[in-house]
Amino acid sequence: MINMEFSIYIKRDKEVSRKVIIAQKDNNDGYALILYQSNLEKSNNKFVAKYLPFSTINLENCKCYCNDIYGCLGLIYFRNEAFLILATQIENIGIVNCNCVYQIKKVTFISLNNDLYDYSLNKDNLNNKEVNHPCIELIQYLQRGSFYFSNNFDLTHSIQSKFNETENSLSYLETASNNFFWNKYILKEFLNFRKNLLDIEKEKLDKSGILLIAIQGFISINNVKTINDNYQICIISRLSCKNYNIRGIDNDGNTSDYIESEIIFSNDDCIFSFLQVRGSIPVFLKLSHEEQSQFKIELAQDIKSASTAFNRHFEKND
Template sequence: MALSKGLRLLWKQEPAPSALLEARTRQDCLLLEAGTVAALTPEEKDAIKGQYEKLMDAYGCLGELQLKWGNTRLHFLVLVTGCTSVGKILDAEVYKITATDFCPLQEETKEEERITALKKILNSGMFYFSWPNAGSNFDLTVRAQKQGDNHYESGNSFFWNQLLHVPFKHYQVNCSDWLLKVICGVVDIRTVYASHKKAKACLISRISCEQAGVRFHIRGVNDDGHVSNFVETEQTIYLDDDVSSFVQIRGSVPLFWEQPGLQVGSHRLRLNRGLEANAPAFDR
């Protein structure tokens, strides 16, 4: 199912940079100005909307990115401008992100190198989000056994844009109304038939964001007990009202170690800490 661009970003430069974020399905809006986020009523929106010009439409918003630049912070609104459907799970459509845009919430800056690198990662085809129908609370970032567990979110290692939600939560904005939650990994959804019955088979691999990095450069465990290359792979079957979920996890050896070297095959293992120094992180 094709997803329409349901968000619109409006912008004004004077007297101070300011943005309005509208949703097609909502009467209210969000005002982003001077590093703050405020929810405006329909009446408040109508009173100031004429001062703004349309900047772009988007499929969804990932949140607000904050980058240090000298002694100040730069603020960017991260919008999804391209996506493709990979299938449907229960009452939620799952989409792969193909294009994003970083909209500066201050005067234009020359901070392009880091933004270009982040955009390249987000547009790589490894990030997914779900779009639930009304009344559905399906969350792609958690396994079937944890669906509906609101206490799990704070410790969710597969919720990649969790930090981008923080500025909105700080100002008591309901993030589920405005922001997407994304995973990094792979999603494959197929329809299978068992006699006269139709089932949905889903394979979802979620990469942890806690100790992310490329192979050979990020190895082992960190002081918080998170290991590199940690992946949760969930195989789920949906048949009528029944759900069967089988979860496998894998990750790097939970010790402080590395593989220095440039040539593949020449990397030798090297432990960075002794047994006693490894124990606290290993036990976590």
């Protein structure tokens, strides 16, 4: 079982103005992820990342925040600041295929540049300060209750696609589907950092659960008891992050509003999966506003010009 809780240590020293350390809570034998900006890199807003044994880190003059930190969703740059995105409140939805699934209820954005937003790590000091956070709209979006993750179960793939995988030894961070990996863009710097680690360090990083893969959609898990057996019915709806909020299709064959809905029915002996997909019509569309509350949909390209993207769509979903 993964120890899901993490502690955040924030340190100031002479070499760097601010250092953020993320370590597994109550695990002094584990590793820690360290992020800081060297004095030489301040002009271009670049940061240094290290993954070191926790026992080798000097925690003198560190301020520790130990409450309700469940992993990192990524890093985002906004108005010349870098914000680390942390999941700080989650709900256990249930267990699928012996793995826990969680709904993200609350996130916290802390700056790697300064301490202006450290108050969000302390529940006792929140008050109404969060309203003034520069990323408040993104915070509210991530807290809508439509994002889910699992530390050791790949929610981005259907059950059937998991059985079809040939590279079972690869990490879920390497095999996650780009179609449903919603935070891949903001997590990419950590994924690139992971590529340069030693194999043993990669394994420790993956097992720690510090880097989260989130899907957007809906998940419901229900257990059903009968006289002779116990069953589980699970519904997973995955909303694609490709071509989001745009009508029709793009050049890569991705349609808007593409949703993959999977019903999983299982007991101790077997597992069944039924998959349905829906999405916008796979042609290039243009939406024009003619009159108040009236819209007109037109083909943006002729059928011949759109055939390449059309064929790509069905090849990808074959």
